[in-house]
Amino acid sequence: MHNQRRYPYVTIPPGASPLPNPSPLQAYPYEFDNAPSGDLLNPWDHTPTARHPNGRPGELRSRSRTQSAYEPVPPTISFPEPELHRFASQRATLHPYSPRHRYSKSDDGHGSLPPSTDDVASPPFTPVTPDSASFMHYLPEDDWEAPVNQLTRELSNVSLYSEEGLRRFQAGQLAEKDEEWHRLAPPEAQEALGKKEVERQSVLFELFKSERDYVEDLKLVTEVFIDPLKFANPPVIAPDKLRPFVHEVFWNLGQISVHHEHMLAALFERQLDQHPLVQSVTDIVLETCFQFQSEYESYIKHYPLAEERHRTELSRNKSYQAFMQKCSQDPRVRKRDMITFLSRPVTRLPRLHLILEHIQKITEPGHPDLEDLPLLLNILSDFLKSTQPGIAAAENRVKYWNVCESLTMPKGEIIDLDWYNESRSLVYSGPVARRSKSEMDWHPWTDLFVALLDNYLLLTKEERRTGGILKRYVSSRPIPLEYLKLGSFDGQPESRKERCEEGGILDSLRAQYKPIYPFTIYHSADKLTRRYTLYAPTESAREKWRDALVEAKGIDDVRRDANKWFAPQLVDDGSFRSPGAYTPRGFGSKASGRVVNAVSFTAAGGKRLMVVGCATGIYVGSRGDINFRKILSYGNPSSIIVLQDFNKFIVHHENYLLAYSLDLLARVAMYQAPASSLDASMEKIAGGDGTVLFCSAGRIKQRMIVVYALKSFFQITVHALEACNFSELRRTPSRGSQGTILSFRPFGEPLYVPKDAYSVTPLAKTVAISTEKGIVIADPTNTARQMISVVPDFSGATSDTDMADLKTRCEDAKPLGLIRIESGEILVIYDALGCYITKHGVPSRKSGFIRWETTATSFAHRGSHVLLFSSEFIEIRSLSTGRLDQVIEGSDIRLLLHTNLKSHSADDTLLVAMRGTKDDKDGVSDKIIELVRTAEFSSMQTPMASAPVEGIWDEWDM
Template sequence: MQTHRPHPHVAIPPGARPAVNPSSSSAEVYSPYAFELASASDILLNQWDATPTVRYPTNRLGVPPRSRSRTRSAYEPVPPTIAFPEPEIYRSASQRSTVYPNYHRSSRSDSGHPSGHSSGPPEYEVGNNETPPYSPATPGSASSFNLPADDLDLKVNKLTRELSNMTLQSEEGLRRFQNGLLAEKDEEWHHLVPPEAREALGKREVERQSVLFEVFKSERDYVSDLKLIREVFIVPLTSSSPPIIAPAERLQTFVSTVFWNLDQILMHHERMLAALFARQQDQHPLVQSVTDIILETSFQFQVDYESYIKHYPLAEERHRTELNYNKRYQEFTQRCSQDPRVRKRDLITFLSRPVTRLPRLNLMLEHVHKLTETNHPDVEDLPVILSVMSDFLKSTQPGIAAAENKVKFWNLCESLVFNKGEIIELDWYNDNRSLVHAGTLARRSKSEMDWNPWFDLYVALLDNFFLITKEEKRPGDVVKRLVVSRPIPLEYLRLGALDAPPESRKERAEEGSILDSLRGSYRSVYPFTVYHAVEKSTRRYTLYAPSESARKKWCDALVDAKGVDDVRREANQWFVPHAVDDGFFRIPGPRMVRSKKPPSGRVVQAVSFVASGGRSFMAVGCSSGIFVGRRGENYRKILSFGNVKSIIVLQEFNKIIIHHDNYLLAYSLEVLARVAQYQSPPSSLDASLETIAGQDGSVVCCQAGRIGERTIVIYAVKTFLQVTVYTIEACRPSENRMSPRTLQNSSLSFRPFGEPLYVPKDAFSVMPLAKTVAISTERGIVIANPASATKQVIAVVPDFAGAPSSSNTGDLKARCETAKPLGLIRHDASELMVIYDTMGCYITKHGQPARDAMFIRWEIKATSFVNRHPHVLLFSSEFIEIRDIQTGRLEQVIEGVDIRLLLHTPSTRGPLLVAMRGQKDDEDGVSERIVELVETAEIAPATPASGAFAPAEGMWDEWDM
């Protein structure tokens, strides 16, 4: 007796009475057929039209529509009743159903059943010449429907009985397979199907079912391996005591980097495996299709797979790095490999499972597609999933390549060996850093005495540096790359000849006679040239590629990298040059003719100030005098002081200080502005003049700044025997209670601060610090305290006398002795940076070398500098180099012609003015361009939720909103 099932069931044996549906009236009985047939209006012309992923639309975007067939999505509940098309051998019902219904067929003894009106399905009636829409026709197969009616009836009934008995008996075997309890040799489809069934189905369908069974098996094993990763590796690693990786933050970073989003991938495949197993239980042994399940899941896991696959090279490299440097981690992985479930596989094998899973699944589905008959629905459905997977796998290739490139970049950086003592910041840990191109190139030795003038170099082009190294193999197959030339930033890299004719390289034969080794052989090499923009001759490199194609790859990579770097620097400038004037100030040029207005001459100084009711003015010192005017407008020559050395503005005290020739003079800013606007006569300036210094000696240099709450001016006066440094404090005349006789320079706006300082005769610049002053001399920087008469000179820095003796200290001392000191920058409370013309180094607050006496070499030879925390700006005639004070990293390069820093107050804030060669060259001469370096700010993303956007009242009125 059969019980009611909501799906097709096992055929009722002959002679059995039909069961009554307990949920129906007593008059309703089951159909004598194993398949419930749809009504006439629902019967399809093609019984396969009700297949998965076709015919009926779905309410989800991007997912093929579902059908009403019994091969349904495993994520949906089973409907109470399902209408099936006409039965045939390849549409199995369930593990409890037969392939064919046990209907009564017409025979010679059935005289009461005329032909064409059988109780069975029409296509199986005697006399029906139509072939079933889908029937295997393998030669020699018993499932062919071209047999005589009686033979076919016997074959079909036999296959029905066998499959029915087999499916009832194999429930336990299928359950054991899905739970992984079968022996590995028994986990094959043909071991769960009797030989008669295999013979009846034919070779093609047997192979197709075997491949589908492999899909179930591989998915089960894949889910099991993903679970093992957490059980065997992650949980013991994170719960180990003592910790294997410490501290906890580092362990957390390691786990997230190595295992990435495996949990999300496991969740997707657990759901898909449950759906596949449900389909297998429902349709075994003849599974119709799994395309709908895989297609539906593939749309769900694509994002997580894309993230994992692109990140995988980084995860593998992080694991290998920890394995090389952490002995506890090595022991941990060895213990994990001894777990019997792991089967001696390493962690890399498990981590690569998601990377190889989809390609393997794709291959299996392609195999299924090849074995599918032309009128099977999978012929149309499988190409959909194959196309989706193929496109997805192709889309991940660039991400994999980028991650592999990142791993190569890390390996390269870890293998580099620099000269000791020098700080070279390649910005390794920036996520934007990458390796553009690398390989072995040859270079010719400059020595004529070398019998083998050729040697090989490993050259690497990063996205920010060009590296030339020499490979060296060390014990343990460790490859180190010695940096034979300082890395060239791409900002300074220039390309020379890229298409020079090939040359011949002589190579010594490694085998053969002595004569053969001396004779050698020749091969063609292809040169290209690169050089440093500052050291064009001394740092010029001609490198030789082994082939024309290799040279082309290098040249293309260099051009592309330079282009990308230019765009990146243009979009991420720390300081933006903003033109203030380009045309008023001129110097004589080749096109110049006699002009009504003589050229102003070379611009050497410029300052901005505010006067006359808040208006902005600018005083520009040229070789012919000092010009004053509204900023960006016409200027007027006010003073005839040519080639002034310094112009300092004390806005708070309404004073402008001019260092001209040997004198230090002060004028009123307000009077200067009035004269520039023709509101006062030039003679009124003489009334505001105060002579600060110059009567008793020549003023060498001056500088202004703040010590505590005081605004001071420091200047050095050179006499016949010595150099004396004076410090004065700016004040208002009403605050100066000292009599003019007590003032050294008879100035009412300035008063002495501390005592004079006597320093070596080679002093050339001064600058204020927090509590002291720094005086630059040829032998170093003297730190002095003008406010303390008993302890004036503190030290000459860097102080190598008290520094620990080391090779780095000796090297730094030798370099400092040959470099010209420019000044100091206060980095933080405990560290200062000493600025030289060719390099920089760090010292403690006691003046001793810091950071193991290491130094940073500039790419230029600086003539001046400015501190704009957290950056230092170094100036040369062609480049402005902007570096991070903390790390020394090169942040930006500004290029120009005849660059001059116009504001010599490196320790104060305010407009940063620079002069360089202008863009105009006509009958008035060549223009001098004055630009202001405007410091930029990071652009923060603004969203309406953050309140950044507030619509103005009434802004939508015209839209009637």
């Protein structure tokens, strides 16, 4: 029978003489001149032919596959140790193997037979040919392991001198040129193995070498960088920032290092056991791969952030620069920088994948590795693919930080882009051109860098300063995506004239024309002034901009819709109509007209009612009920106020300020009392002797106060009245007391204000009166010092350029009122901007200001937000930062609660009117919505968490 073994292919020339047994004390083997030809050179070496002369190998024992390198090795049978020290594989006797079994160290001592004194020794190296390998007759044709183990044992006889070199390699003590498999394997072994097996052993050796170097580099990170940085004296990084910095930069590098130290130990043990013919390391790598995946996933996804944190510190901290320079002088570092070491775990697994892939390609058919390697390669490949989205997200985060850190905002303006929100990202960025507005400009094109964030679009001009620092100046105010609208993206390309940068003088004068592709975007609140035509360098770039803008706006709409601070809830759409294009002639007398005011209250019995002021009068009805009843004929009332606790309903109509019984108003609306009873309860608060210009209500010094302004022939006076409870009312006949205020009493003295006053806001102890020149703070109860101050206080503007700029902007704007915020500051609301002042009225925050995206006509304060109302938008901003949190879009928007304060009412209802959805023969509808403050989902109680209701399951007998 011919030799049918499939692995490895080893061809020994016929008639090759046996090799002498080398001495471990010499670099080269020497001959035993006096040794008889029949003597046993190594009594522990047996061949199957010598052991079984009759050609029967005896019982073949079936054994399990190779155990893990991390599992304990089973006890082996002890044999007398020869004086010649060899590897474990060299001391093992030949075993009778079962088919397809892989030899490993765990097999030592199992299944071997005790040496026989009758055995005839075989030479140290026996040519494996059909004539000399007679033991092949006792094995199945597809079993390659027995000859491999025989060959490994025979090769070990000629490689005893390499054990010391192998140990020095593992310790890293060999010269770099000697760290190759062919330098540690004897020439006889290389000649005995086939060319492909030599290549395979060389690649396996490369795996050992690369793993050793990798572990050493991970150790160097701790020894050279981390520990010296922690214990530096003086500190390189501030002590309070050191721990977060080390964690951010080095992340979980220590955990990864532990896994690879264990794997390296197992690999070295396998190498010592089987060198120079290492059969497989797949089991070791596979087991480690299952263990380190979570640590690698965390590190790889975080790596871009770690690298950027290191680079940022390097550019800002000179002490850190010096520290890095000192670390680079360590000879073990070999002039590699920190980035190289930080990127080692990122590149290690792809490198390991390539090595294993190479091993698979050169492995002979029938080798067990061809079963395990594909599994290992698939695991590594799938894992690397799964980390790509995380890496992309982290890299996008780094790009986002780079853009944000390079921005230079317009001087004095407070722009909160919500930079530090973890959900923020850079969607797309790139260069575009814009045509200059000036016709006299010799350079009509301006190069811009446009960055599309997930919440803003930024148009900037780039400038590179000394030292390579890149600055991007915001050339136009950032456009929130809620206000961003897309125009044309299909315009014909235009030509941009450019000068030639190369060649001589004449060539530079020659014009070059390049096609550029226009697209248009604009701000929806300022369609004419803030309209931008930008030019992309290519058609594909224009398409990318369009796709990026559409996608960013779509995602932003969905995200904001799911995270509303104020949710619009429809109250009514159709009850109140104005004449429209489809309205028949004569309908005007039946229409309610445009809604101008509305307020809700709770009637006796707990029923919720709503008072609506329209062009034709004041209507009262239930919320959600289309049948509103007209109660009073005061058309277009300037203000309506409900004082629930004092049973008062106040109406400001034209020149008068009137009060009615709130209870009677509700009873008349529900047909429980005649309209005459409501007229009998009327009290005239002001009017007749002057014109009431405006009014408001609120709590001043813990009292409910109604403040109004009365214009006489020469001046304007502001009066404050305190609402009284029923027990405090004077017993005076109502009909005989026309002109006498029964339900209110004076609060302090009248205040004289400039003639240009137009609104008043009650504060905690004083009132704020808005005038054309500013906001006047006054105390009605302080007769000695009525006028406190005018805010903001710009007395320091002569010596402060920032304050002078703020003063100029405020003089061109119309003040609307004040809001006190939690920080102790006060936010002054203008129609076009807002600014912060201290409790003394002096501008704070370096005289910075916030520009609204729209021109506000009114505002309201709810919780931590200010709501700014214009005809088409409701802009909701954070009080403390000015950040734009939400935008509600509509048509003909009106704030129906003009008092700006919630304290006058029993609830926190905020009603808004806008153009409705109905336009038919009955007219155009006005839609009334309520803005309801939302709460975080996590903070809301679930039904199961609430207290059980007694008897709720009685019907179900539960």
